[in-house]
Amino acid sequence: MTELLNATAITKRYGGITALSRADFSARAGEVHALLGENGAGKSTFIQILAGAVRPDGGTVTLAGSPYRPRDPQEAQRSGIAPVFQELSLVPDLTVEENIWFRHEPLSAVRTVRARAMREATLELFARHRFPSIRPDQELRRLTLAERQVIEIAKALSRDPKVLILDEATSALGPQETEWLLGLARGLADAGSLVIYISHRLGEVREIADRITVFRNGATVAAYDTQAVDDETIITDMLGRRMDRLYPERKKTSTDTVALGLRGFGVDHRLSDIDLDLREGEVLGVAGMQGHGQRELFQALFGIGGSRGTVDVWGKPKTIRSPRQALTGRDGLALVPEDRRNHGLLLAKSVRENLTLSVIQRFTRFGITDPRREGALVDEMIATLKIKTGTPEQLAGTLSGGNQQKVIFGKMLLTEARILLLYDPTRGIDVGTKGEIFQLMRDLAAKGYAILFYSSDLAELVHVADRVAVLRNGRLAAILEGEQNSERQILRAAMLETRAA
Amino acid sequence: MTVATSSPSELAHRPSRAAIWKSALLDRASLIIPCVMLIGLLLVYASLRDGVFTLDELNLDTAAAMTLILAATGQTIVLLRGGIDLSIGGMISLGTVLAATRFGTDPAQAAAWAFGIVAIGGLVGALNGILITALRLQPFLVTLATWSILSGTAMIILPTDGGSLPSGWTMFGVSTKLGLSSSVWLLAVLLVFWIWFKRTRLGIAIRATGSNERSAFLSGVSPIGINIATYGLSGIFAALAALYLTTQTGAGSPTIGKDYILPSVAAAVIGGISLFGGRGGLVGTIIGAFILTIIGNLVFVLEVSSYWQPIVSGIILLVAVLASSIAEKSARRSLS
Amino acid sequence: MNIRRHRAILLAYLGMIILLLLTSVVAPGFLSATHLRSTAVLAAFIGIVALGQTFVIIGGGIDLSVPWVLNSAAVLMTLLANSQDAPLLWIVPMLLAAGALVGMINGLGVAIFGVPPIIMTLAVNVILQGGILVYTGGAPTSTAPKAIQFLAVGRIAGFPVVLILWIVLAAFATILLSKTAFGRHLYAVGTSATVAEFSGVPTLRTTVLAYTLSGFTAALAGMLLTGYTAQAYLGMGDPYLFTSIAAVAIGGASILGGTGHYIGTIAGALVLTILTGLLPALNLSSGALLIVYGVVILVTVSLASEALSSLFAALPRFGRQRGPAA
Amino acid sequence: EGKTYKIYLSNNFVGNDWRQQMLRIAETVVKKPPLLGRVDLKIENVETTTQAQINSLNNIIRTKPDAILVDAGSPTALNPTLEKACAAGILVISFDQVVTADCAYKVESDWNMLPAVQAEWIAEKIGGKGKVFVDRGLAGAPISEQLQSGFEKVLKTYPGIEIVGYFNGNYALGPEQEGVASLLAAHPQVDAILTQGYGSGAIKALQDAGRPLVPVAGGGYNSASLVCAQTEGAQCILETNPAYLSAEAIKLAVDILDGKEAKEKHIFVYGPFQSTHPAPSKLYPDVKMQQIEIGKTAFPDLAPGLSLPISPDWVEITPQEAAGT
Numbered sequence A: 001m002t003e004l005l006n007a008t009a010i011t012k013r014y015g016g017i018t019a020l021s022r023a024d025f026s027a028r029a030g031e032v033h034a035l036l037g038e039n040g041a042g043k044s045t046f047i048q049i050l051a052g053a054v055r056p057d058g059g060t061v062t063l064a065g066s067p068y069r070p071r072d073p074q075e076a077q078r079s080g081i082a083p084v085f086q087e088l089s090l091v092p093d094l095t096v097e098e099n100i101w102f103r104h105e106p107l108s109a110v111r112t113v114r115a116r117a118m119r120e121a122t123l124e125l126f127a128r129h130r131f132p133s134i135r136p137d138q139e140l141r142r143l144t145l146a147e148r149q150v151i152e153i154a155k156a157l158s159r160d161p162k163v164l165i166l167d168e169a170t171s172a173l174g175p176q177e178t179e180w181l182l183g184l185a186r187g188l189a190d191a192g193s194l195v196i197y198i199s200h201r202l203g204e205v206r207e208i209a210d211r212i213t214v215f216r217n218g219a220t221v222a223a224y225d226t227q228a229v230d231d232e233t234i235i236t237d238m239l240g241r242r243m244d245r246l247y248p249e250r251k252k253t254s255t256d257t258v259a260l261g262l263r264g265f266g267v268d269h270r271l272s273d274i275d276l277d278l279r280e281g282e283v284l285g286v287a288g289m290q291g292h293g294q295r296e297l298f299q300a301l302f303g304i305g306g307s308r309g310t311v312d313v314w315g316k317p318k319t320i321r322s323p324r325q326a327l328t329g330r331d332g333l334a335l336v337p338e339d340r341r342n343h344g345l346l347l348a349k350s351v352r353e354n355l356t357l358s359v360i361q362r363f364t365r366f367g368i369t370d371p372r373r374e375g376a377l378v379d380e381m382i383a384t385l386k387i388k389t390g391t392p393e394q395l396a397g398t399l400s401g402g403n404q405q406k407v408i409f410g411k412m413l414l415t416e417a418r419i420l421l422l423y424d425p426t427r428g429i430d431v432g433t434k435g436e437i438f439q440l441m442r443d444l445a446a447k448g449y450a451i452l453f454y455s456s457d458l459a460e461l462v463h464v465a466d467r468v469a470v471l472r473n474g475r476l477a478a479i480l481e482g483e484q485n486s487e488r489q490i491l492r493a494a495m496l497e498t499r500a501a
Numbered sequence B: 001m002t003v004a005t006s007s008p009s010e011l012a013h014r015p016s017r018a019a020i021w022k023s024a025l026l027d028r029a030s031l032i033i034p035c036v037m038l039i040g041l042l043l044v045y046a047s048l049r050d051g052v053f054t055l056d057e058l059n060l061d062t063a064a065a066m067t068l069i070l071a072a073t074g075q076t077i078v079l080l081r082g083g084i085d086l087s088i089g090g091m092i093s094l095g096t097v098l099a100a101t102r103f104g105t106d107p108a109q110a111a112a113w114a115f116g117i118v119a120i121g122g123l124v125g126a127l128n129g130i131l132i133t134a135l136r137l138q139p140f141l142v143t144l145a146t147w148s149i150l151s152g153t154a155m156i157i158l159p160t161d162g163g164s165l166p167s168g169w170t171m172f173g174v175s176t177k178l179g180l181s182s183s184v185w186l187l188a189v190l191l192v193f194w195i196w197f198k199r200t201r202l203g204i205a206i207r208a209t210g211s212n213e214r215s216a217f218l219s220g221v222s223p224i225g226i227n228i229a230t231y232g233l234s235g236i237f238a239a240l241a242a243l244y245l246t247t248q249t250g251a252g253s254p255t256i257g258k259d260y261i262l263p264s265v266a267a268a269v270i271g272g273i274s275l276f277g278g279r280g281g282l283v284g285t286i287i288g289a290f291i292l293t294i295i296g297n298l299v300f301v302l303e304v305s306s307y308w309q310p311i312v313s314g315i316i317l318l319v320a321v322l323a324s325s326i327a328e329k330s331a332r333r334s335l336s
Numbered sequence C: 001m002n003i004r005r006h007r008a009i010l011l012a013y014l015g016m017i018i019l020l021l022l023t024s025v026v027a028p029g030f031l032s033a034t035h036l037r038s039t040a041v042l043a044a045f046i047g048i049v050a051l052g053q054t055f056v057i058i059g060g061g062i063d064l065s066v067p068w069v070l071n072s073a074a075v076l077m078t079l080l081a082n083s084q085d086a087p088l089l090w091i092v093p094m095l096l097a098a099g100a101l102v103g104m105i106n107g108l109g110v111a112i113f114g115v116p117p118i119i120m121t122l123a124v125n126v127i128l129q130g131g132i133l134v135y136t137g138g139a140p141t142s143t144a145p146k147a148i149q150f151l152a153v154g155r156i157a158g159f160p161v162v163l164i165l166w167i168v169l170a171a172f173a174t175i176l177l178s179k180t181a182f183g184r185h186l187y188a189v190g191t192s193a194t195v196a197e198f199s200g201v202p203t204l205r206t207t208v209l210a211y212t213l214s215g216f217t218a219a220l221a222g223m224l225l226t227g228y229t230a231q232a233y234l235g236m237g238d239p240y241l242f243t244s245i246a247a248v249a250i251g252g253a254s255i256l257g258g259t260g261h262y263i264g265t266i267a268g269a270l271v272l273t274i275l276t277g278l279l280p281a282l283n284l285s286s287g288a289l290l291i292v293y294g295v296v297i298l299v300t301v302s303l304a305s306e307a308l309s310s311l312f313a314a315l316p317r318f319g320r321q322r323g324p325a326a
Numbered sequence D: 001e002g003k004t005y006k007i008y009l010s011n012n013f014v015g016n017d018w019r020q021q022m023l024r025i026a027e028t029v030v031k032k033p034p035l036l037g038r039v040d041l042k043i044e045n046v047e048t049t050t051q052a053q054i055n056s057l058n059n060i061i062r063t064k065p066d067a068i069l070v071d072a073g074s075p076t077a078l079n080p081t082l083e084k085a086c087a088a089g090i091l092v093i094s095f096d097q098v099v100t101a102d103c104a105y106k107v108e109s110d111w112n113m114l115p116a117v118q119a120e121w122i123a124e125k126i127g128g129k130g131k132v133f134v135d136r137g138l139a140g141a142p143i144s145e146q147l148q149s150g151f152e153k154v155l156k157t158y159p160g161i162e163i164v165g166y167f168n169g170n171y172a173l174g175p176e177q178e179g180v181a182s183l184l185a186a187h188p189q190v191d192a193i194l195t196q197g198y199g200s201g202a203i204k205a206l207q208d209a210g211r212p213l214v215p216v217a218g219g220g221y222n223s224a225s226l227v228c229a230q231t232e233g234a235q236c237i238l239e240t241n242p243a244y245l246s247a248e249a250i251k252l253a254v255d256i257l258d259g260k261e262a263k264e265k266h267i268f269v270y271g272p273f274q275s276t277h278p279a280p281s282k283l284y285p286d287v288k289m290q291q292i293e294i295g296k297t298a299f300p301d302l303a304p305g306l307s308l309p310i311s312p313d314w315v316e317i318t319p320q321e322a323a324g325t
């Protein structure tokens, strides 16, 4: 079988930062080809080059034997390459269907969009690929991140691509949707397309990929058949070092002190009657199918949107109507939000400004900020989380996806709040750092922090959380502990009634 | 609906009908609210003056608002793109002086120049678009500069108000068909244009680029192309506004254009268009322009003493916008 | 100093220097100490109005009420003081507070009720204009008190008093923007109000404070300007609307918020003042003047544009091998 | 007859002292004989835009008043609207900034005579030779054009006089002062300054730059007169555009409505010049020129923005009434 896509010695620099240095990549039609590498390795940059969004400084690409040098994304689309971008390429003010068919809408004789045809095409596309049902006529801004992710996939598929690129397309998806996407990718490959698959979830990669290419520091370090290689080798190639274990040892560190007590907590019709105690020293997992109230729980606890019921924080009743009321130093609550680009990061501001935005008073004396103290905090956090940034002054928006997530995590840690609301904190983070973050969570718990932890990856909940609270239709369906805390049990509790309903 | 075994469950549980309605209303709040505002103003106005709900009133008010509406149409397109166009001030002035000095008495010559003026508007706008993209300058600065350059050109052609237009030309606004003045018909044409335009690929791309520039680019929108089209259209509508204006004034003026810069933005913003791009449409802008015009009528029939006139019009504007902002805010809160 | 962050500001100054050199070619007298001094004094008035405008724009808003806050303060000051110096002791603080209050009302309308800044401040501007006409009956007022005239045109050891005032204010603004929590919050709110809110930034207070400051500086500028012309007159604030916004924009700020600095605005104020000073010396017709004005603005700000400065950045790499396109 | 007429005054701009005084005089004069009880006066101000004035005039026309007086934002742009008013049988009188519509009466100052007399006075004062600055007024404004070309026409007849610089005074003190200051920096030598605004701004600019005072032409405002009277060595000629043009327009309207035929459709109102050094004009031998003098033409106790003279000869308006204090 001949190679469909062949890239050699691709180089891309951003000022002083080298994103890619002579990276090679080759893939065949009809395969799922995984592209792996730690955060900032250059995967997304490579994808953007293929997508025509970025022009390389050097190197050559051939597509089906002929030179391929897209001048802009449009040209890439015409060549049959459809990317699902890590940062998504959706427009908040267009509807779902307008987003999917953007730039290739069905046109009438007077060159206007045929709404009926577009609706039919959307439903047909959804049905053909068994998409989760999402109303095609809503504005995209009303969708959750997971829903947006799905629409981005639909958008790519709408072009019937020869090459489908999935850049961390599963990072915001729950187990079921992930399963669906893997099936979909497999199906496309079997039908003769090339699927380039980027993910930090090795399990998925193993399940689906035929071959794997690994990038490190912008260069290709390895390429192999999935069958012929074990996880340890892949991880070592990615990180450039060995990693002992992903999940930390779980020691019971929780005390009897209730850090966060909820009674009759609810958010309009989406969440109700939640009674829950989060203890000091505990990592309490939250699970559930997408859209069953997890994000409402986290946001409402942080003072976003209204809520009802009582909230006790460290034994005292507390009203939280805004993030400002939540973030009250060591006694407060801090959140890693779901939507990092719209809620978590000032993309146009530096890493430093982002990290310290919530804690300016920590380095302010007599009303004047002290750059040295700020610098110390920032440097420490960059080192702790291994944030890959040229300097602390690099704009957050130019960091790799995983490193953006690390900045948000660091920003939350700096608040010193001892109740942490972690909504999918490891989304898009590479295995190496993931392990470190889990370790950090356990260490913090041991220090008396209380952590509420949602993850779209059930394995993380099972291995890191002490207990897991499962939500179903906005209600608490079960609290699983010990033996009960397994992926199977979580899924059972989360879905049992959904089927019936 | 087909439920296949490998299809994931629905991402979210189904919203109720009421919730769907509510979100549909909310999506249109920025249009509904100015509508309510306008209706409220009209009711107050009608209680103070006879014959408000007649064709005559419609004809008069449309003529009064039409130049602003045309200017604001271009501005709307630019605002949807997330930009701003101050140069319409210069283009309107230039358009009126060209018309007043070049039309002559020969209808053919006048028609040729009318097309010429529209073409100049498009070219100047396209130039704005090119400068903004190529120099990566803020639209505010580029169009501030071209506003000045166009005004200067207008002033060289005609140093002060004057010139003349063919007598048939100034009859345009007065002539009626089926009881409706040609201004009303023009408005109808404009609405038809908009219904068409907003559903073209270009119309969608302009809105999308204003909503999220990066996403639009990744989806295949050409940055320079979109700017040329956006500002070009704005220039064309400024030229049309100039031509319409001359039917009302029968003369050229090298300074008259600046009167439409801020009001064109205000009309659009009242009509629900965000300066940050992406949201709103021409219908809102037209309503905004009528609101501004009706406020003038209202202050007239209120017969307030002359010094109080600006205060009263300011307060009416503020109260109307405040009421709508509060309504929209509480609607949003009740939803999420 | 971080070159990348401040490139726009540096280039605004570069533009200013180029303009000064150009000026000296056209009219050598322009580089005389006397004229530089009077240019700086005129720039000070724009600079002070644009100070508040800078804060508002960085925070993602815009203040169109500047003209009549300025004019009201000027008219009320001369009316109440009646050419006497003594009453200024209470009049000046009172009017500054009143200006700040108007700004605060703007800010509250924008931040609490979500009124678009353009409409809020436009309406307040019109209401103030009417209010002043009603209150004074449109009556012309007395000459400015001597003390105010001293502030505006007086000199201490040959150095204009108003410049000292400007320098103090500029230092204050710079510290506020660069060195305080308020400054950080303002940039955050201007970049993304949602992210700022999620980060615990007091978005409401921050926005209101920016507008308050703008009301304050507009009132201050109004009184100083009265000292300069020795009397208040209706319409004296009008030229300061677009000028203040343009100064901020030329100084490198985006009018959509989140970027910019007062240091840049200072250059913007100087560019505009030098330009309006230079143009009459060219002896052009009114029309030609407007054309030259537009072209010079375009050329000057182009210097500050990223496009040209990235060309700069690429210069040392010209020798190397180019990408696949080459 | 004694009938009361409904008269609208449409004014496009309220933002300067002159317009304010004009409006106050209109309001005052209808409360005094001979107009007492004859006029139901309604004033409609609009904010500067021509469009707003057109809209406002349309509203006025719909109420079918007896007469419309208009201080216009544009000499031509209101014509179609005003012609509509005439056609509806409404008497239209434009004053101050007049319109070109044929059917409208016009009441204004003589903008040919005013600049000519000032330029002649200046030229004679500097002995027919020297360098002068000329104010271009407000870019695009019709009166600015007339004043500028009026200055130039007379100055051209003196071969020794050279116009070395133009500035835009915008009829406001600040811009006048700034404009002259800039020109002074560029020109080491200047012998006279012709402004369209106050003149006092030019004097202040000369003083600030440490230059000797030169003859200055300006407008007849109390402040200008005061500066000329109180400044040692000042040489001024101030023209008058009387703010009581509104009163003249009202009186004309009542007279015409009463059935008195107006002698002409285009009526000029003349006010006296004021000067520190009055001199007869050869071009217009009939003009009156008053000596600038504290208490006669300049009043330290009155508002600086007051336009002089205050009253027409057929009615007595006090300075307090004119100043609104």
Ligand SMILES: Nc1ncnc2c1ncn2[C@@H]1O[C@H](COP(=O)(O)OP(=O)(O)OP(=O)(O)O)[C@@H](O)[C@H]1O
Pocket (backbone or CB within 6 Å): A014, A017, A018, A019, A037, A038, A039, A040, A041, A042, A043, A044, A045, A046, A086, A388, A389, A398, A399, A400, A401, A402, A403, A428, A430
């Ligand atoms: N516009 C830019 N300016 C500066 N640096 C950039 C820019 N875009 C990317 N980079 C840098 O290039 C490097 C590679 O980024 P890239 O996004 O390709 O990583 P990645 O492999 O996709 O990582 P992740 O797994 O975290 O998504 C990073 O160090 C990033 O900071």
Ligand SMILES: Nc1ncnc2c1ncn2[C@@H]1O[C@H](COP(=O)(O)OP(=O)(O)OP(=O)(O)O)[C@@H](O)[C@H]1O
Pocket (backbone or CB within 6 Å): A092, A141, A142, A143, A144, A342, B211, B276, B336, C194
């Ligand atoms: N599906 C949803 N359910 C509940 N709240 C949502 C949903 N989608 C968005 N939101 C909330 O609505 C608010 C507005 O979101 P949106 O993304 O429209 O922001 P925006 O201000 O328009 O951003 P931008 O200016 O970048 O377009 C945010 O606070 C967001 O959290």
Ligand SMILES: [Mg+2]
Pocket (backbone or CB within 6 Å): A043, A044, A045, A086, A167, A400, A401, A402
């Ligand atoms: Mg990536």
Ligand SMILES: [Mg+2]
Pocket (backbone or CB within 6 Å): A092, B211, B276, B277, B278
């Ligand atoms: Mg938006």
